[in-house]
Amino acid sequence: MNTKISLTNRRIGMTLNYLSLAAIVFLFEFYKDSGFPVLAILAISGAILVWLISFILTYIRTQAWKQVHRSFKKLDEREAGQIYESLRVAYGIFTVIALAVLFVYSLTELQVSIIVFVSLLYLAHVLPASFIVWKK
């Protein structure tokens, strides 16, 4: 992984990425039934921009995304051990989040929207990279 970006900056970028993702989901869910006023569209666009920039700086430029998506055959033993650990932790976290989301939606009798589905899909892919970004 490229460690030219300091650990603090990587952690800030990761936090911003998750916060902006949560903001996108919340704003979309909040305004989906009442239409999207201009202010909501601006807020969602801003959140998407923050999410995109933080994603590029935190996961692409550090090569963490590339590392966790690389074939196991191309990793050496230390990297393979690191990826195994990140996948193990990410699996546990993702399961809890996904089940909690499904539980809340079933309690409130709401339908899972495409935004929530895509966010969970993104989360499943980004969590292992987050573990590496946070720890290294």
Place this chain on the structure above:
Amino acid sequence: MDSRKLYNRIAVLRSERGMSRKELAEKIGVNFQTVGYLEREEYNPSLDLAFRIAEVFGLPIEYIFSISPMKPMSEEIYGLKK
């Protein structure tokens, strides 16, 4: 299970041979960052990797790795002469 810390002489041996981290990494088949981790003793290599390192330096494995802090090589050589 927590593994014991392994001490090693990789940094000294590599520097003696005028080898870069990248060159050593290519010879033992790992990422050059892994060589850094090994030299800083932040990662314990597998037995296979330890043997590959020993082969590259042409030295017995126990001369490169130890479970106790290693004496400087000069001290060890001087000790042998005495």
